[in-house]
Amino acid sequence: MKRFAARMGPIGIVAVVIVAIVVFGAVLAPLIAPYDPTIGSVTQRYLGPSLEHLLGTDQAGRDIFSRLLWGARSSLVGPLIVVSITAVVGTALALTSVWWGGFVDSAISRVLDLLFAFPNLLLAVLAISVFGASLTTAAIALSIAYIPYTARVIRSTALRERNLPYIRSPQLQGISGLVITARHLLPNVAPLIVTGATINFGFAMIELAALSFLGLGVQPPDADWGLMVSSGQQSLISGYPAESILAGLCIVITVASLGYIGERLGGRSAAGRKA
């Protein structure tokens, strides 16, 4: 625990606390949100902060604080899906590529190059136009766009490790490639995977929020930070900026915290280890 604290540094600890709060808020939303996030009374619209509505209400009379809490859920779940798929598939592709080498490596690399060519959001929009707008579609589409980044990074480190004697030695014993990859190669690229996942989480969060903002992700009346930024635009013009600004702040602070944590975690990745 202490080593973790030292690795994070003071700002890092603040970042961890922030993320922890967000996660708790999301998990406990059904218990602690004072109001239903989708139901509002028109008579209660645009109320300022008060004891009954901590952060006020939006143009449909819905409690903003509750919407932020509930919104945290989709804002976190989406990136979680993206990051999980990316990490698993990206790593699998990279390690397969490195272990088999030769033709397999070339083939996989070409596929990854193809994926690289697509701008992330474009791929997502494409998928959505085919499969319809929803958080899941957007998340999966984004995962596919992220895979080549992860795969590339893992591949280059794994490539270096693969020729070292601690991998050659079990190979000489006749141990199978799968076992060697899982037991020896994987743990030595694990720090990179973790760092990548943390940073990708932040990126995914922003891009999914953007998709929701464009109306292609989470659909109203569900609460979602990205969606709130978008639907809050009307209110902003009318002079009630609370919804957009607060939702936007949530996104920015969470992503920044995650990014910082990812950087600090990556300080002693396999790549950075002393030679």
Add this chain to the structure above:
Amino acid sequence: MMLDIRSLSLSIAVDGGPKEILHDVTLAVGRGEAVGLVGESGSGKSMTLRSVLRTEPRNATVTGAIALDGVDVLSLKGEPLRQLRAHQIAMIAQNPHAVLNPVLPISRYLVEGMHDAQGLSVAAARLRAGELLEQVGIDGVDRVLASYPHQLSGGMLQRVVIAGAIAGKPSLILADEPTTALDVTTQAEVMAILDDCRRELGMALLFVTHDLDLAAAVCDRINVMKDGVVVETGVPDQLRDHPAHPYTQQLMDSRPASIMWSPSDGSGE
């Protein structure tokens, strides 16, 4: 004495507190003299060299004194330090690839050095570069000048580095394991060249190595270091025949008593 190191102590700040790398190191190099720093890993020999060049790590705390020709090196910074490095000291490191820019031909390395540091015109510098390469025993000087680092062998590159080092006619050459990465035959040649050149030009040499016999071959005096401390100083013969410190004895014992042929035995069979 030209280089005078007195009670040099160096510690770096690590997680658990300050870690002492050098403790009370005192040694001297006379004008034109070759002095060896022999030790194993962790002995502090490389750090001592770095202190003279002032390339010690940022978080290092240094106490003691290093005087070069009477000038206090530890207090220098900025322009005077740059002058010191340009004119009075030259360094030969272990890995020539780290020193030579891989995208520039060898001529650039040598010419730039002389042009910037000594103000020679490019034409004059190029001429001198050719002379220097001959001095370090390179044939086909023009070809080498036009080559890129990756086209030349390690031994060749180290000779180029030596040429660059003596170009500025420094009073002191610092050599940090200059031949460790080379084949044994190349090592012998490069050491012979370094020895010849520096004797001819009257330069002093501070030679860091883990190989006691190698140091004995080219040095007038040797300091044996262990764990950041100089445990013994002496001329090579004395260290070999009458080592005063048990560690020196240990170093001697690790090498086998020589039953090997040497050229003065005449051709075998």
Add this chain to the structure above:
Amino acid sequence: MSDTNTGPVSETAMITVNGLSKTFRTGVGRATVAALDDVSLVVEAGSCLAVVGESGSGKTTLARIIVGLESADSGTVAVSGRVVAHRASRRELRRRASEIQMVFQDPQSSLNRRLPVQTAVDEVLRVHTSLGRDARRLRCSELFALVGLSDEHLRALPEELSGGQRQRVAIARALAADPSVIILDESVAALDVTVQGQILALLDELRTAKGLTYLFITHDLSVVQLIADQVVVMRRGKIVERGATADVLGRPRHPYTQLLLACAPRPGWKPQRGVIRALREEITS
């Protein structure tokens, strides 16, 4: 400098190499490099043969082919009288590994830095023995003791051990398969000089105690002196001289061997450019 082929597989030899050749194609151009050129040698059971050469001599390629990391273009390798296949399948590798093991040069990269050092030895035991978990743990303990390490080292991570200790682990790992032959690829080159002597002494003890056969790849003639009975000298893929250590080092016949000896630092040695140049000329003529 006659260099006889060793002919058919010898009965008493532990390793017989016959006419081994291998060429590599260098990356950029299409130039081929002859890493090994018709190399033949014999290692008698229980002896230690040193293979000496500089970079490009082919000594490492030779070791890698014998142990199964590379395949030769032509020629044969026989271990304990049995010829081993060129392109080794996993099963073949496993079989070969139960007889020949290798200790690599770099103690740092020959162990998985994320796992306790015991797992390296345990892994080999799992492949080559049918011992259960507790029995393996006991055997690890015994092997560690054999190489001069203690039980508390079992759980250590590689970074917590010194270079010498890591090489001891590597030796324990090699012994775990109960091989007849151990190939040592510059196994002490990365160690401090004082530690080298200890490890070489350990290796020598083990050889006598267990009747092992060693093939020791090295560039360092002092190592040859300390541990090898026989030595072959390689240059550019060919063997240029072979014989008993005392003979080759004391009365070298080939100019390249003489050159190596002329360049080997030892008490009283000085590098002599003239001698080196003369010997080089003799070699190329």
